[in-house]
Amino acid sequence: MHWNELLPTFLLSLVPIILAMGALASARRPRQRAWRTAQVTTLSGLLLSTLLLALGLSGVLPTVTGWWQTAPLQLIMLLLANFIAFVVVRYSATYLQGEPREQRFVALAQGVFAAVSVAVLSDHLLVFLVAWLTIGLAMHQLLMFYPDRPRAALAAHKKFLFARSAELCVLAAFLLLYLHHDSARISVITSAYAAPGGALSASEQAAACLLALAALIKCAQLPLHGWLIQVVEAPTPVSAALHGGVINLGGYLLLLFSPLLLQSTPAQALILVVAGLGSVLAALIMTTRISIKVRLAWSTSAQMGLMLVEIALGLVELALLHLLAHSCYKAYVFLSSGEAVQQDLQRRQAPGRRPTPAQWLSAGLMSGALVAGLGAFVHYVSDSSAFDVVSPWVLMTLALTVLLAERRGPLGAGAGAGFLGLAALVVLAYFGLKSLFAVLLPTLEHTAPLWADLWVSTLFVLLFAGYCLQRHGLHHRWVQTLNLYCYAGFYLDEWVTRNTLKFWPHPLPSRIRAKRLHAASHGGSL
Incomplete structure (x- = not known):
């Protein structure tokens, strides 16, 4: 391989390598040096990602080099991931100062975004799947930053099970696509669907539906949304990393395989029905919440549903724009959520x-x-x-x-x-x-087929009507009843949580025990 072919591969590989080495170094260094290391590595990743995007848009980089893809979609996602990583690490250095587990956080955060960089660049099914699994396992550790909080432990347990379910769907879909195309190259598989051809085979239809199901689970669509609402128990930087970066991977998965998805009517229908209804309900539920972080979590579920609907309609460029805007906005509002009280007073x-x-x-x-x-x-x-x-x-x-x-x-x-x-x-x-x-x-x-366009238009009209009723029609008794059900999230998460714990019980930490110990210590000192 000539040097001008090796250089792009080396530069692309350097981004996740820098972050991974920073994670290893931060785990072994003193607290202050760990934060400085993380800031240097995330800044290096951001600058290198910017350079790679500029080279890619200028046509210098080949579309595929080694095991990496360098199309604009991949390079834009790489820049977004490293930008969120840089912002989160800079903010966390002050926010988590003095926390006993801050060194663990700084190492895991770099590890998460190193795996995200691998996932968005990968041109191999196995590499993508391993990176996807690594992201889920590392995020589980971040969500358990406060392991003594019952709600945080419950949310992490549910997310762990749902994430493994999504990964099994992706594994099955990748296996079907590999057997059909006799190739593990993502670029080879997606190029086969670049132009409309004949009808898809049963295995291709199944693969498209499995990918759609995996994206719905990863994007916390109703009714599997409860963990996203409850992980607000984690530190604010974890929420910013999750809502601003990691949760978008479900949308990226569908953007990556959109040529296949848009030729599968069952997969499109699955997304339009589940994500469409979920986005409307989540948006209406969000308006009933008081806690700023909980409102933002419901907003993320609604926005992710809308983004998946855009992909199913074939509006992939709009979905990518939506993904970028939502990531930057959510990272900003989570990191500035402390100003919410002042903003609310001004609004009142x-x-x-x-x-x-x-x-x-x-x-x-x-x-x-x-x-x-x-x-x-x-x-x-x-x-x-x-x-x-x-x-x-x-x-x-x-x-x-x-x-x-x-x-x-x-x-x-x-x-x-x-x-x-x-x-x-x-x-x-x-x-x-x-x-x-x-x-x-x-x-x-x-x-987009006419039925899909009419269905989505109807959902938007229902959302508009629901908003007007909630904002200006609460003097009607039936609207008050509807608002009460919205506040309860239509009890969907309670049903899912009850059945999840029946399927896979998990012991939760009890704060009662801590209170008893605290009371006993006071009693012994008297």
């Missing part, structure tokens, strides 16, 4: 006014006209397929309707033109970014 000082029916109607008409006008303009100046799928624009119209209607309160009086301009900017930014990411990803010849 300027309450909005309930929009009148006329204001709702005018906001809906303006939003619809804005989106329709942009659609006509885009069709006139380009051959863009942005409007081939209607459901995203239904969601955009409904979101703009809420924005324009609810901003007509005391603070928004007389500012209609400004908010209308903001709404137009949002629509243009959406179209522009979607078009940009479409250039970065390979073109897939796929058109």
Whole structure:
């Protein structure tokens, strides 16, 4: 192999190697030196990932080199993972100062992101699976950072079982694909589905459904979502790493195998039904929560469901944009969650006014006209397929309707033109970014079926109706009852937890014992 072929392989391998060596070094060094080592390794990984993305976009890197893939999807995900790693480590150096297990955290955090780097770059089924398993096992240790907390132990136990179930699904899917294609190269397998061909075989359909099921489990979709809500017992940096990076791997799995998924109607239907309903319910449940970290956890479940729906509709460029924006946003809001009290007080000082029916109607008409006008303009100046799928624009119209209607309160009086301009900017930014990411990803010849588009559009309308009822209709008794069920999460997690513990019992730490010891020590000192 010539040196110009070895160099890209070496540079790509260097990213996970640096993080892995940093993890080993941090585990053996004193506390201060361990944090400095972690900051150096994560910064090195971030800079190297940036360089690799620049080389990849300029066409210098081959698409596949060694066991690594260097397409824009892989390099963007590599940069995202290392950016989240750098931010989390920098924040944790202060946040976890003085914690007895902080040295364990800094080593495990680097190990997690080293495995994530391997997973997003891998071009081999076995390497991907081993990295996926390593991520799950290392995250389990991070979630048990406070092993004496019963809720944390219960959440980690449920996640451990669900993660192993997802890995078994991936293993079975990979085995079926390997037997069908006689190759373990991911690039070879996905290229076979780049163009629509004949009907998929039974083994290919089964593999697509197994991959879809694995992604649903990994992305904490209802009803297997409870662990994601309860892991807020872990330190805030662990939540930021989980919600900002690790949980996105389910979406990345479907993005990676989207050429296969989009040719399997059963797999698409599975995602559209489960993730579609789950995202709507999770979004409505989120609005009933008070704790900022719990609200963010429910938001993650809803956003992951929406991202999976986008992939199932064939909007892979929109899903990648969604993944990047969600990762950076969730990492930021978790790490700044301490400011939530002040933000809530500011919001309470300027309450909005309930929009009148006329204001709702005018906001809906303006939003619809804005989106329709942009659609006509885009069709006139380009051959863009942005409007081939209607459901995203239904969601955009409904979101703009809420924005324009609810901003007509005391603070928004007389500012209609400004908010209308903001709404137009949002629509243009959406179209522009979607078009940009479409250039970065390979073109897939796929058109969402009409039933899928109508189903997702109906879900968005139901979400809009549920939001309006929760926000402005709580004076109705039946809405109060619905809100009560939303607050309870429709008791889905209780049912799953009860059956999970029946299937695999797990002893949980008891704080009662600690309280008794504390009381006994006080009694003995008297």
